Amino acid sequence: xxxxxxxxxxxxxxxxxxxxxxxxxxxxxxxxxxxxxxxxxxxxxxxxxxxxxxxxxxxxxxxxxxxxxxxxxxxxxxxxxxxxxxxxxxxxxxxxxxxxxxxxxxxxxxxxxxxxxxxxxxxxxxxxxxxxxxxxxxxxxxxxxxxxxxxxxxxxxxxxxxxxxxxxxxxxxxxxxxxxxxxxxxxxxxxxxxxxxxxxxxxxxxxxxx
Amino acid sequence: xxxxxxxxxxxxxxxxxxxxxxxxxxxxxxxxxxxxxxxxxxxxxxxxxxxxxxxxxxxxxxxxxxxxxxxxxxxxxxxxxxxxxxxxxxxxxxxxxxxxxxxxxxxxxxxxxxxxxxxxxxxxxxxxxxxxxxxxxxxxxxxxxxxxxxxxxxxxxxxxxxxxxxxxxxxxxxxxxxxxxxxxxxxxxxxxxxxxxxxxxxxxxxxxxxxxxxxxxxxxxxxxxxxxxxxxxxxxxxxxxxxxxxxxxxxxxxxxxxxxxxxxxxxxxxxxxxxxxxxxxxxxxxxxxxxxxxxxxxxxxxxxxxxxxxxxxxxxxxxxxxxxxxxxxxxxxxxxxxxxxxxxxxxxxxxxxxxxxxxxxxxxxxxxxxx
Numbered sequence: 001x002x003x004x005x006x007x008x009x010x011x012x013x014x015x016x017x018x019x020x021x022x023x024x025x026x027x028x029x030x031x032x033x034x035x036x037x038x039x040x041x042x043x044x045x046x047x048x049x050x051x052x053x054x055x056x057x058x059x060x061x062x063x064x065x066x067x068x069x070x071x072x073x074x075x076x077x078x079x080x081x082x083x084x085x086x087x088x089x090x091x092x093x094x095x096x097x098x099x100x101x102x103x104x105x106x107x108x109x110x111x112x113x114x115x116x117x118x119x120x121x122x123x124x125x126x127x128x129x130x131x132x133x134x135x136x137x138x139x140x141x142x143x144x145x146x147x148x149x150x151x152x153x154x155x156x157x158x159x160x161x162x163x164x165x166x167x168x169x170x171x172x173x174x175x176x177x178x179x180x181x182x183x184x185x186x187x188x189x190x191x192x193x194x195x196x197x198x199x200x201x202x203x204x205x206x207x208x209x210x
Numbered sequence: 211x212x213x214x215x216x217x218x219x220x221x222x223x224x225x226x227x228x229x230x231x232x233x234x235x236x237x238x239x240x241x242x243x244x245x246x247x248x249x250x251x252x253x254x255x256x257x258x259x260x261x262x263x264x265x266x267x268x269x270x271x272x273x274x275x276x277x278x279x280x281x282x283x284x285x286x287x288x289x290x291x292x293x294x295x296x297x298x299x300x301x302x303x304x305x306x307x308x309x310x311x312x313x314x315x316x317x318x319x320x321x322x323x324x325x326x327x328x329x330x331x332x333x334x335x336x337x338x339x340x341x342x343x344x345x346x347x348x349x350x351x352x353x354x355x356x357x358x359x360x361x362x363x364x365x366x367x368x369x370x371x372x373x374x375x376x377x378x379x380x381x382x383x384x385x386x387x388x389x390x391x392x393x394x395x396x397x398x399x400x401x402x403x404x405x406x407x408x409x410x411x412x413x414x415x416x417x418x419x420x421x422x423x424x425x426x427x428x429x430x431x432x433x434x435x436x437x438x439x440x441x442x443x444x445x446x447x448x449x450x451x452x453x454x455x456x457x458x459x460x461x462x463x464x465x466x467x468x469x470x471x472x473x474x475x476x477x478x479x480x481x482x483x484x485x486x487x488x489x490x491x492x493x494x495x496x497x498x499x500x501x502x503x504x505x506x507x508x509x510x511x512x513x514x515x516x517x518x519x520x521x522x523x524x525x526x527x528x529x530x531x532x533x534x535x536x537x538x539x540x541x542x543x544x545x546x547x548x549x550x551x552x553x554x555x556x557x558x559x560x561x562x563x564x565x566x567x568x569x570x571x572x573x574x575x576x577x578x579x580x581x
Contacts, residue, residue, distance in 0.1 A: 007434035017430060017438040019353060024525075024534065025542035029249040033260045045250050046448070049525040049538065057528070060333045061352045062447070064436040104234070 001058075001066045001073045001088045011035070011091045014065070019044040021054045021063035028068050031094040055079050069096045074189040083187075111158045118206040119165040123147055123174035125197055130173040133166055146209055154209055165209065175204070227548065242544045243268070249539055251530045253446050264540050271535035272557060278452050278531065279518040279561075285457035286517060287510075290464025297469045308465070316462040321523055323459055328451040328527040335447070338429060338437040347426045349439055354446045356427040356439040363421035371414035378410070379403045448529035452521065460517045464510055471506035472498060503576050511569035515562050522558075532557060 002008045014036075022028045024047045036043045046063055048054045051072075058066040059080050066073065073088045080086055100117060102110045123129075126144050128136050137150040145151035149163035156162070172178055176197075184190045196202025231238060243265040250260050254270040255277060296308035315323070335352040336342075343349060349356045362368065379402075386397040414420045427442035475498050483497040524531040525538055532554060541550045 002433075003435060005435045006432075013433065015432045017440060018432055018436075019438070021528075024538045029539055030260075030543070033248060033250050037260070043250075045252050046446075046528050047252065047530070047534065047539065048528040049534065053526065053528070056329055057332065060329065061337055062332060064432060 001077060001086050002064065004085055004087050006064065008065075009087075009089070011089055011093070014039070014041055014043075016042045017044070018065060019046060019063045021046045021048070021058045021066045022068055023048050023051050023054050025049075026068065027094070027096065032067055035093045051076060052079075067093075069098070071098065071189065074183075078186070078188055108158050112160070115154075115158070115165075115209065116168055117175075119147060119168055119209060120172070120175040120178060121197070121204050121206045122209060123165075123169050124176040125199060128169055128174060129177060130170050133169045137166075143208060143210075152210060231548075236545070238548065239546075240549055242546055242549070245544075247540065247543070249543065251535055252528070253449065253530055264544065267540055268532070268536045268553070271530060271532035274530055274535070275518075275521055275524075275532040276561070278449060278456065278521050278524065278529065281453045282456035282460065282517050282521065283514050285453065286460040286464055286513070289457060289461035290510075290513075291468050293461060293465035294468025294472070297465060298472060312462045312465050315458050316466075320455065320459050320520055321526060323455045324452060324523055324527055327455045327458075328448065331451060332447055337435075338439055339435075347424070349427060351439070352447065353438060354444040355450060356442050356444050358424040358426045359442045361423045361425055363423075364419050367418040368411060368414045368420045371410045371418065372407075375406045375410040378406050382406075446529070448524070448527050451527060452524050452529045456517055456520060459520075460513050463513045463516075467506050467509045467513065468502075470509075471502035471504075474505045475501045500576065504573070504578070507569060507573045507576070511566060511573075514565050514569065518561055518565060519558060 008014070018041065020032060020036075020043050022032060022045065029045065029047060032043075032045060046057065048057065051068075054066060054068075055076050057063065066076070068076070070088065070092060077083050077086050077088065100113050102113050123133075126141070126147060128144060128147060133148055136144050136148045139145055139148075139150075142151055146154065147165055148169065149155070149161075149166040153162060155164045173181070179192060179195065182188075184192070189195075192202065194203045196204065198205040244263050246261060247264045247267045248260045249267075251258060251267065251270050253274065255273045256266075256270060258266055258270045293308045293311060296304050297312070299305045299308070332352055335350060338349065338351045338353055338356075341349040341351045347358050382397070382402055383399055386399045389395050389397060415422075425441045427439035427444075429437055430440045431437055479497055479501065480493055483493045488496065521531060522533040525534040528534070537550055537554045541547060544550070
């Protein structure tokens with residue numbers, strides 16, 4: 001992320017001596033080194049313990065650029081005094097896939113979390129929303145029926161009843177609804193980018209629930 | 211009994227850690243220290259980048275901790291002594307101002323003060339392109355304090371001349387003391403010392419071929435609105451803010467030690483000294499201070515230790531000290547929590563013991579020599 005007023009629109013415009021704010025303890029510090037080293041640019045890393053301090057220091061003008069995960073940058077941008085003065089540059093300098101995390105050693109709980117996410121993504125694929133989930137029970141498509149608990153016995157596999165997935169969809173909606181509510185409408189990252197279903201040009205692709 | 215209890219407790223924790231680490235498949239070892247660290251550090255006193263080892267990163271952090279502690283201790287001592295004496299001043303204004311300073315800075319948590327000096331001062335500082343030169347060639351900006359770099363020619367000759375001057379001063383001082391003890395004559399040691407420390411290095415310039423030139427920082431444009439100074443030396447604002455807040459905070463405690471020390475010297479001592487015809491300065495230097503120091507040194511040692519340990523708050527404002535570089539980044543990259551935390555704890559322990567030993571030695575030196 002850089003200030004719009006700097007006129008920088010691409011990381012290729014970075015010059016020797018640039019100062020970069022970030023926080024410690026992420027892969028960012030390593031990515032930053034790889035990035036600047038491979039391009040032969042000398043830089044000043046300013047690494048804070050917490051993200052709030054990074055935002056404050058960057059916003060005050062301590063650094064020319066602020067680097068972290070793209071989704072993180074999008075979220076932190078909204079904390080700036082004037083978010084419109086900053087842009088997230090288009091280049092992605094490393095792959096940082098994010099997902100839910102569970103503690104090691106509880107495979108049943110891990111399955112529940114994994115399939116909760118899968119359910120939300122698949123529900124979007126089949127057009128099941130929090131509004132129409134109940135009516136989908138009478139659908140002709142067996143895959144849809146399985147997703148709203150009208151067919152199959154998936155829940156039993158991890159000790160839940162059969163309408164566990166229906167409740168998820170009714171309460172928080174499918175992945176698209178959740179994204180719109182939490183990320184797009186809040187202005188963090190209105191464009192879904194690769195966070196789009198595989199059928200719509202994104203990379204979200206999940207195994208079928210059965 | 212106590213020994214058994216201690217051994218049992220430690221034994222239990224060690225065993226517990228071993229079992230848990232085994233269950234999670236974490237292996238224990240210090241081999242990672244020689245691996246490539248692959249992260250860069252903003253500011254280091256020795257040559258370092260990500261291609262060096264984790265051990266080198268540890269040294270970088272340790273030296274940065276020592277650097278800010280030394281700067282902090284020197285500034286805090288100077289300020290603390292001045293304020294401590296000011297609190298005993300008969301001048302109402304000076305006296306109350308010193309008291310206000312002590313009460314104010316002593317009673318605000320240090321972390322808040324560090325944030326204040328860093329973020330408040332940071333926002334107040336100009337961007338590099340707007341900075342007015344300070345003292346002609348230095349620039350205080352939000353990105354740091356840029357000062358000219360010294361470029362020496364024949365630096366070793368200059369250095370030797372300085373060493374020679376210091377040795378000469380020590381010789382003259384011992385000689386002066388002997389003369390005073392045997393003949394009662396006083397030699398103006400201070401004047402001679404000042405003369406020596408200036409004249410000898412000056413000679414090295416005139417006839418020793420020593421040359422000094424400056425590399426002045428020059429403004430460089432990085433993008434439409436972002437600038438930086440190139441050339442010269444840059445002091446990062448993190449270092450300045452940390453050293454400033456540590457010394458302002460610790461100076462209040464040292465001031466109180468100094469005040470207590472001076473007040474702890476019996477009033478009769480001063481009156482007796484004055485009655486044998488010593489001047490005001492001589493009374494302070496020869497009678498009051500030697501006795502006051504014995505009271506001042508032990509609690510001040512504590513403050514030096516506190517300052518050194520408090521410097522670990524650096525992580526909050528991105529000053530790359532031991533905690534941020536080693537117990538922060540290195541720990542998270544390697545996952546060697548027990549190893550790194552134990553090394554860090556041991557390092558702080560060693561630093562503290564080193565300071566204590568030095569101060570104890572100094573305290574013994576000035577203690578009453580009983581015969």
